[in-house]
Amino acid sequence: MDCGSEHGAAAPQGLLLIEDCLDAEGGVELPPGTTLISLIERNIANVGDAVAYRFLDYARSEGNAVEVTWAQFGVRLRAIAARVQRFAGEGDRVAILAPQGIDYVAGFYAAIKAGTIAVPLFAPELPGHAERLQTALRDSRPAAVLTTANAKGAVESFLAGLPDLGKPQLIVIDRIPDSAGELYVPVELGIDRVSHLQYTSGATRPPVGVEITHRAVGTNLVQMILSIDLLDRNTHGVSWLPLYHDMGLSMIGFPAVYGGHSTLMSPTAFVRRPLRWIQALSTGSKQGRVVTAAPNFAYEWTAQRGLPAPGDDVDLRNVVLIIGSEPVSIDAIRTFNKAFAPYGLPRTAFKPSYGIAEATLMIATIDSSAEASVVYLDRGQLSAGHAVRVAADAPNAVAQVSCGRVARSLWAVIVDPESGSELPDGEVGEIWLQGNNVGRGYWGLPDETRLAFGATLRSRLADGSHAEGSTAGRPWLRTGDLGVYLDGEIYVTGRIADLITIAGRDHYPQDIEATVAEASPMVRRGYVTAFCVPDGREQRLVVIAERAAGTSREDPQPAIEAIGKAVSHRHGVPVSDVRFLPAGGIPRTTSGKLARRACRAQYLGGTLGAH
Structure with missing residues (x-):
């Protein structure tokens, strides 16, 4: 995605331009036939020699970098997709149970290229999460499972403990020769087909698979690029987030859209030594703008354990830090800012954001030039559903961080969940959404889908409605999250299930x-x-x-x-x-x-x- 005339060098001929993705009114509207695979194929054709993904492998040595160009990536996708097609038909599910790395990224996209529905999961050795993996596999019932040679034994043992799954075909990604691609059969991918199932994190209930279409994921990537101002083609990603997580997937989605690249590492590599994340961000910052994302705990952990040694050449001047996945902590932001300000971190680096798997990911974030901001609300009034400002030092003050403005071509209304009526600004209610980035429903759960994805907005505000411009009669998504509008910006106060x-x-x-x-x-x-x-x-x-x-x-x-x-x-x-x-x-x-x-x-x- 590029905006060449505004942000430096023009895009190589043939790459998608931001104007291609907007209608006459400036709303997000993808060109016909846009899918994750069509975007990758554009990159292969136009920037084939450029790096697509880089993986910093700390298992073998400190930061051994494995790189793949778009052309090489295309060869791998074709070979893996051909092998998948031998064992899984169109619309079948194909699960990825592999360690973090380029093989995982290739397996995910290859499953989609094959015409199947990708199910990004994780290798069974992730401690404490066997039950979540069992739930997702039993729910999605994959025809095939993609893994790597290193994880093959653990995956076989895990699947053997689930005889009710039948016997999904095990496909070892890194043992498929490039020549296998000769047998690939091209598939027509419709923009409204399901590309993958995104399983929720299981924070408030058992995980469920959200059906994400090509239109939803493409729309949300464009919304992110516009909201966070990632129009410069010299913007790259750095991420240790798990690739089975919605934000982790989005970090590999950015490069697919605009032909850039992402540097990846494993979550374990980050947790063991958070300075690795800082060093990767610094390397990216010296080359251009670099974007990363993480929840509160990661920024706090890094401020505690990830400080550079005296004299380390660390440059964070061009870093964009997305913080989200839960109510954003102003303490996490302040702690990190204080720790890394000496390394050039801008006051505007942090982008408090709100997102959920049901909306592919991003819903709202602050303006690209804005600093993270906080309001202080009366605790008692907030518990009763009213946002009443008080002084920061008031004994009853609760800090709330702004998540900024809702993404373009997405509508978010604050609703009384009992009556289905829109609430005025300053009143706390459930956040409901409408837009093309919203998923299609929950896999195999028609009743839950109707309840969550089929909500009817009974009444709108006569003045100042946040539903202005939305499609009348189109259903809304109940997020289960509580929020409030103040001065046009949205604040997420918590989850209904956690109250x-x-x-x-x-x-x-x-x-x-x-x-x-x-x-x-x-x-x-x-x-x-x-x-x-x-x-x-x-x-x-x-x-x-x-x-x-x-x-x-x-x-x-x-x-x-x-x-x-x-x-x-x-x-x-x-x-x-x-x-x-x-x-x-x-x-x-x-x-x-x-x-x-x-x-x-x-x-x-x-x-x-x-x-």
Whole structure:
């Protein structure tokens, strides 16, 4: 995607231009026949010798870089797709159970090129997530499974434990010769066909597969490029995010659209040494603009453990940092900004964003020239559904980070979920969406699809409606997220499923968790979950916290008392139980977020901390 006249050198002839993707009114409208595969084929034809993907492999040596050009990538796709076609027909599902790397990227796109539906998952060795993998495989029932030679044994053993799947054909990506491509049979891919199933992270319920069409993914990539101003062809991506995660997939989607490249590494490589991420960003920043994305915890972790050594040549002047996947933490932004400002990180680098798998990914972000901003709202009023501003130092102040403006050609309304009526600005309600980037539904779940993707907006505001320009009679997507508009910008306050309701009052778990983190130095910052459990007819509050480094031998009782006192004082709720676990004790989603639902289930089942 390029805007040559505005952003330096013109695009090579034949690449997609931003104007190609807009209608006369400036709305996003993809050219006929645009699919992920047609975009890649444009790149092969026009910038075939340019690098498409680079993988920094830390398993063998420190940052051994494996690169593939668009032309080489095209050869691999054709060979893998031909092999897939031997065992899976059009519309069959093909799962990718492989480690992070270029083979994974090639397997994902090749499954789509073959005319099948790609199901990006993960190799079974990902600790603690066997149940999620089983759920996704049983749900999608793949005809074939793509893996690598290194992961083949683990995948075979895992599949052997699922006899109800039948016997999907195991295809080893890195053992397919390029010559296999001679047998590839071209497939006509319609723009409204499902390209892949995106399984949700499982933070608030069991994972479900969102049907993402070519139109949805193409539209959302264009929306991101416009919103984050990635029109310069000299913009590249750096990502350690899992490729089975919606943001991880989007980071390999950018290059497909505009012929650039992305540098990838594994999540494990990042977690073990977050400086690797910073070094990769610095390398990209020296060449042009570089964009990356991560949730709150990653920025906090990097500020703690990823600082360069004195004298390291680190340059972050051209970095764009997307932060999202949960209510954005202003503390995470401030901590990272302070740590990396000496390396040229601009105040405008952070882009707080809101996105969900059901909308392919991105819904809203702040302007490209804007700094991250925060408002302070009255805690009691917010719990009652009203956004009332207070001073930052007010005792009842809750910080809320703006996620900016909704993407072009996407409509987001704040709705009373009971009545289906749009709420005015300043009132908290469920966020509903309409636009071509919204997925088609949940795979194999017609009732859940109707409920989530088939909502009817019963009434709109007479003045200032955020549904202005939307399609009348077209259904809306219920996101399950709570939000509010203030001064034209959207703020995400939390998830309906996570709300803690005690004695008739709603409380946001992240708000209580922040209080817990401040209450005692024994709490590992960012690693707290709060939830309620039934106690007869009442609900009671439970807090689970991981211990901070160096506190494993300390008596937790003073910390437990301090937490109870702080929560009771600030939120007016008694804490019935506080548990401390060692670092890593709280279950995570596959994207690294704390999994409150799983934590609560383990607590109720008596297995929390037993693993």
